Amino acid sequence: MADSYASSTARNRRRFWLVGLVGLIALTTVMIAPYFLDRYLVNVLIRALFLAVLAITVDLVWGFAGILTFGQSAFFGIGAYACALVATHYGFGPYWFFGAFLIGLAAAALTAWLVGVLSFYHGASPLYSSIITLALPIVLVQIIFAGGRFTGSSSGISGFPTYYWAVETWFVIAGVMLVVIGCFAWLFVRSDLGRILVAIRENEDRCAYLGIPVSRIKIALFTACGSIGAAAGFGYAAFTNVVAPELGGFLLGTESLIWVALGGRGTLIGPIFGAIGIDVTSSYLSGTLPFLWKFIVGVLFVIVIVLLPNGFASLVTGAWRKFGPKRRSADANDERASHSILLRPAPTVTRLGSNGEKPIIIEGLGCRYGSLSVLGDLSFEGRPGELLSIVGPNGAGKTTLMRCISNGSERTAGTVRIAGNEIAKRSPEKVVGLGVGRSFQNTSLFDSLTVGDCLRLSRYRIDGARLLRRTHHVALPKPALGILEATGLDKHLDQETRYLSHGQKRGLELAMVLATEPSVLLLDEPTAGLTKTERTAIGDVLLSLTNSYGLCVILIEHDLDFVRQISDRIVVLHEGRMVLDGSVEEVVSSDLVKSVYSGHAAEVA
Amino acid sequence: MRNGTEREAVSEQIISVARLRSGYGGGDILRDISFDLSAGEILAILGKNGMGKSTLLKTIMGFVKPKSGSIKLRGVDVTNAEPHWIARRSIAYTPQEFAIFRELTVEENLRLGVESDSLLKQRLGDVRDAFPRMTERMSQRAGTLSGGEQKMLLLCRAIVSRPDIMLIDEISEGLQPTMIERMAEILRTARSKGVAILLIEQNLNFALSIADRFAILKIGEIVESGRFEGRDTAGKLEKHLRI
Amino acid sequence: MTALFLDIVTTSAILFIVAAGLMIILGVMKLINFAHGAFLTVGGYSAYIVTDYGFSPWLTVPFAAFVGFVLGIAVERLVVRPLYSRPLDAILATWGLGIVITQIIVFAFGRGVQFAESPMSGTLEIFAVGYSAWRLTLVLVAVLLGVGLTALLYLTRFGLNARAVIMNEDLARGLGIDSVKVRVSTFGLGAALACGAGALITPLLSIDPNMGLPWLVNSFMLVLVSGVAIPGLALASLLLGGAQVVVSTFVSPILGGVTIVVFAAILLRIRPKGLFGG
Structure with missing residues (x-):
């Protein structure tokens, strides 16, 4: 038995090391990339990287847990506006900056928690939670509009005090955020709790009847993802030095769904590349062929939903399965080794008739x-x-x-x-x-x-x-x-x-x-x-x-x-x-x- | 009405089921079912609950796709056909549950049994012959009828479509003896007009009073079948059907 | 006071007309058509085409309805039918479709704002107040629409079939009703109503590629609150539309814009099946 414990911890440690290694490689790429890419692309990529963090949260909530959410962008917007509002109206400096960051995270977490409590109760229809996530960015945008000069209303706020670091530095910041969040998300979805999310997506009722507190888990996930989205929005605002209501609006929310759907829901990697790919391409094409690009994305989106519900990532994994047989079998053995479960008897809890009460x-x-x-x-x-x-x-x-x-x-x-x-x-x-x-x-x-x-x-x-x-x-x-x-x-x-x-x-x-x-x-x-x-x-x-x-x-x-x-x-x-x-x-x-x-x-x- | 020569002439199998296997999801409810039914014949499918009787009717009607085997109606293969297509081939199906639209009126329920509303006017006579009281309740909401009257409505709807085939699922359940007798008369009349009737029943008495043949379903298979020959048959069957 | 009353009544009428198409689709097909906003826009541009080519403005609505019907049949076949068993995905796919339609419109007509000639202009004297004639006409249209849909549903064979499918699709199929045909016709009708509504509201606002979008979410909320019933939709339009007008007038127009959404979310939490549902 001690053996199995040791090997289990060893397997987990191995996974941590693997993720750490991948993360390290990614970080190194992030550090050196700006010196190889042209300035415009670096600018565009920084924004795309922050948006990719948003895509991760959408994938966790929708791809893994099955909650159709139109409103992750609202949290992005809350983070962005926290940055702009504090800097514009209250003060700027290391403590202010960090304080604004925390305010953004807290406000997003509170909002997400309230939305969760409102819509994730036992027996709630999935349609209702989608409705609430739909209403959220709309209401947020209207609140921003109603804020008049304080919030900049429909024109937003620009040129507020921020750190005007070099583009390379911002690239590293955005890249680090993405890599760190990505690695944690990867470990999370492979963990016990991650598997439970998938179970909730597939058959929520049965989870409840196994004693799993479905509502609490959904609310906790939603709150955490709200904060992460706010962090990304904060970074985005700090870098671009502009905030506008669109950052928290319905359209960005649906775009994030499109990235995740096209990239491949429930795969993490798919949405990350989907977000980066689509956003970067949009930046390049929006000048020359604005409606053609949007048209193509729209058509691809419809095709993917109807014919390829698991996105393009499923094409990739499908091809891998077909055309990489030799490598696959070796990997499969490793995979099985690392995933196989050991069963052992549980210490029996004598609940039966212990207190003399009838069952x-x-x-x-x-x-x-x-x-x-x-x-x-x-x-x-x-x-x-x-x-x-x-x-x-x-x-x-x-x-x-x-x-x-x-x-x-x-x-x-x-x-x-x-x-x-x-x-x-x-x-x-x-x-x-x-x-x-x-x-x-x-x-x-x-x-x-x-x-x-x-x-x-x-x-x-x-x-x-x-x-x-x-x-x-x-x-x-x-x-x-x-x-x-x-x-x-x-x-x-x-x-x-x-x-x-x-x-x-x-x-x-x-x-x-x-x-x-x-x-x-x-x-x-x-x-x-x-x-x-x-x-x-x-x-x-x-x-x-x-x-x-x-x-x-x-x-x-x-x-x-x-x-x-x-x-x-x-x-x-x-x-x-x-x-x-x-x-x-x-x-x-x-x-x-x-x-x-x-x-x-x-x-x- | 029925003699040997007529029976030979009408030897065409109206329903022909061969080696049918079907079920929901992974398990099989029906395993290897085969039987035939001719015009002007009533076959009673007997058996306890959960043995597959309702599933058999649902499979014939196309609601459950068979995993193997075949179903032919009047020689036409309908094994993988859609329910609405099968329903239009002069076949009337009375399900055991959720069989009428409780929110619709009696008249609207009856209208749904025929292709066009004018046809209903012509055939109101059929309804009156079967169950005169129904014609007095035409504009009443079906859900407000008593349980027995709802079953009667169900049978009227089946009759009014003037089908060649009837699939009846436990229509006598919960009815008073007088009503059961009325239903038996209606079904006998239908049989005399050449209708082929597949009757699912738990009420052995009712089945005995009208059916020509029987088949007993147990865990998805027909364990015994034959012709009804008086009270001996009844005694033999009791042992299969008692609790 | 009179003006406020008329505002409430006309706004409710407009909301009813716009949401009716979405409701029929949800009722019969149990699907949310998120391309509804795009259909409204198509209706608006159909109206523009008609008047631009010099035809009578009274032809805009029938033409738009016809375009909508054809479009609806095509959309049902290509996009919606594969998604009957996946209602949440149907929301996404129709949303994507809406984007595609919008981009096609931008490609064909450009991003600019257009105007269509109104069949009726000017004001009418009512209760000693001058009020937009077209808005008042729309109240009449809403009433006719409600009556017409009710007649269709309760007096025709098609309506009977549709109601049967709504109540119990399997039983309907077992009685020979081709539920697929019912769904196709319903989607066509819903799309026709949406496009027609788009044409009807163009005299009140301008035509641009995104004109349908603000109506989408409000219609969606109204339909859910209505419990998918025609009287329910009328009531929901009156209640929530009235609330919107009141808030816009006495509090702020910006908050008025979200009144329907917020009230609907609260109402649905209390009564998940809507006002008339269940």
């Missing part, structure tokens, strides 16, 4: 949508080590019941207590924190993440996630390890989940839910789409979960043979109400249940 008690649970009552007055309890099946005809309210147990804001009446704790109005991630694990009917996981990544992020609630590092070992509770061995997934930890078979995905999902160490497990039709052998296998797994590990498992199922074989108790629902709660024999022999299920079949024979 789950439901009293008077009701759920209505307007005048339609889907569930009415349900009461039952689950005991540790018990497998409880919930059955009933279609529309009986079974899935609604699962939703009401796992999400505090769904039910309209009654209480749900998990190990004695009422779930009240808690959002799913907090209910998971109380000890509830839920699996879903569909098997949508996180397509582009590997099995190992999925398992690691399932441990977020208990083991957290590193900001810049990637942990190479994942501690899993025994039941989860058991499932991985049974399905053979423990040999395929580096396989992307999109390539798994249906049965394997089910197994992985179950392992992920178990990784959150629940005391109550809610399974929604776990056998749907499985073959007979797979059904038997999963039946064995569920039995071991209750018999050997003492979990309380609650299952919705249609396969009544399956239910009969493995359940300790069965609850029958019909039209939202409980018809019967009893042992397998009681339910099977009940005439009432028969009539509920087969209409009038009881009258035959």
Whole structure:
């Protein structure tokens, strides 16, 4: 075990050194480049470099986290105006300059935080957050207009006091900022937390049900990116010595999206080169062929969105994959070596029955949508080590019941207590924190993440996630390890989940839910789409979960043979109400249940 | 009405399903389903929930694309056709859930069953014969009808399109016995006019009263099939269908 | 006071007319068409072409609507159809399209400002106040438009099909409705309405390549607040348009420009489905 720790730290250190080396090379290029390029190009490049930093923030927020944002430019503008306003109206000097910088960062962070709190709540539609990010630069620009002489209104402010350093010096400053931010962003997206961002982009709901605080992460990311954008804007203003409302406006915001889309969202390198490339080319062409250039960019943008959603970077990686086979296999081995995960058993937290409370008690649970009552007055309890099946005809309210147990804001009446704790109005991630694990009917996981990544992020609630590092070992509770061995997934930890078979995905999902160490497990039709052998296998797994590990498992199922074989108790629902709660024999022999299920079949024979 | 010679003459398979395999995403719901249905015949597909009955109808209608196998309607291959194209080939489908537009009126729901509004006027007689009360509720919003009346509306909409084929998914669910009997009459009348009916049912009694043949679906496969021959068949089937 | 009242009513009418096309598209296709601003501009330039060639100014709107319909059908086929399952990307792609259209306009007409002849000029005496005749006409147009769209939706077979598709596309398809055709026609209609609206507002403001842009975001917000219903849009236009006029008059015109956006953002946070939605 000490070995694995050492190798993990060694791998991280190796990655740091690699990034450091690349960074060093980039920095050296930055230092010497101005002496080889003509003055005009250097000027243009300095501005492009600052804009590339903005592009990085857009890629992090949109490319990686999936939040469509039109308004990163607003933060750029806040930073720029902080520089100009403080210098113009208050004072200039080393302390003032630095102070203005901090003011810009703080103002942007505060704005971003407010926007985040407003728009990233559980259940918010992605469209709404996009709307807010759209409104932000528009409102900001109007505020600038309304500022009259203080803000320079529509003409902006120019010629304010700044450091009139040599162009080479500014180039180095911009370049250093880009390289440093770029390197940190690179480490960030490869780290545990970076993988979680991708998971949020692909399937936000499932993240919430694994106990990951999605809203908090999004808000934190947005705030950090706001500050970084402001820093870039500050530098831009300090160099160009001009600020105008366009720097914080809607058009720059959409342009930044265009850079990222064309360069390749979610790749970091793509947006950096996209921003620099497009901005530099614009500078050269805007004099001669202004509308033709914009036209070309517009057409490329539309083509990329429609046909090549992953931008031109995907063409590059695609070509690399095709035409560099030899090199690829060698790299692949290294890659796998550096990415492979080690599994080890987690120290078991005996939550189960430790305080004598029942794992789950439901009293008077009701759920209505307007005048339609889907569930009415349900009461039952689950005991540790018990497998409880919930059955009933279609529309009986079974899935609604699962939703009401796992999400505090769904039910309209009654209480749900998990190990004695009422779930009240808690959002799913907090209910998971109380000890509830839920699996879903569909098997949508996180397509582009590997099995190992999925398992690691399932441990977020208990083991957290590193900001810049990637942990190479994942501690899993025994039941989860058991499932991985049974399905053979423990040999395929580096396989992307999109390539798994249906049965394997089910197994992985179950392992992920178990990784959150629940005391109550809610399974929604776990056998749907499985073959007979797979059904038997999963039946064995569920039995071991209750018999050997003492979990309380609650299952919705249609396969009544399956239910009969493995359940300790069965609850029958019909039209939202409980018809019967009893042992397998009681339910099977009940005439009432028969009539509920087969209409009038009881009258035959 | 139906004798041996007629049956031979109408031996054309209206629905012909061969080795059908389909499902959502990775798993398979239907595995290797094959059956035929002729004009003027009612085939009851029985089985417990989750065994693939609804998926079978959805696959035939083109909502779920089959992974392998073929579907032919009146000899025409419709395996990969679009639902709206299939729906226009004189086939009426009554889904189990979300089957009517609750926000639209009874009349508007019925209109959607026929190609043009004038046709509805001509065929109002069909509706009146089937369920006279429906004609009194034409301007009522469908969502305000009782559960049983909504099912009746569903069946009326299917009837009014005068189809050659009907795919019926658990239409008797939650209905009073008198209404179920009425529906059985309507379907028998349709059969006598030569309509081929594929009936999904959990209510064995209802299926027994009108179907000619049956097939039992279990975990996506047909485990037993044959003709309904009196109460013996019923006893045999009970063991497949009990909880 | 009368002037304020008339300002509110006419501004609401104009907002309604401009946003109607966007709303139909969102309602039937569940898509945001960010090329809406560009369509408005196309409408404006269509009006300019008509009057520049010496035709009657009353022909500007029908011509613009026709151009819009054709453009809409083409755009739906090429850009929008592949993106049915990716609504956020559809926003971006239509925005890109808007840029392309704008650049084509700049190429064809130059960056300068143009003017189109107005079908009606001068003022009308109403409630003892002289008020722009064209603005008052637009109120009538808005009412007719609302009535016409409602009639289309509730009295025609096309409208019935469209409503069916809005409520439950799969069920509609299962009944033989070709939902793709419905979508194409809807997009064409929405584009025609947008271009027509562009032609209708040219007498009030000048024509330039970016004239549609300020209307885009406001229309977008209004449509979301409306809950995608015609009465909802009328109400949203009145409420938010009225707010804009009041703020512009009594506080500052600059803040008036963002009133709709800010109020809409707040309203949507409270009632995410809009005033009439859900």
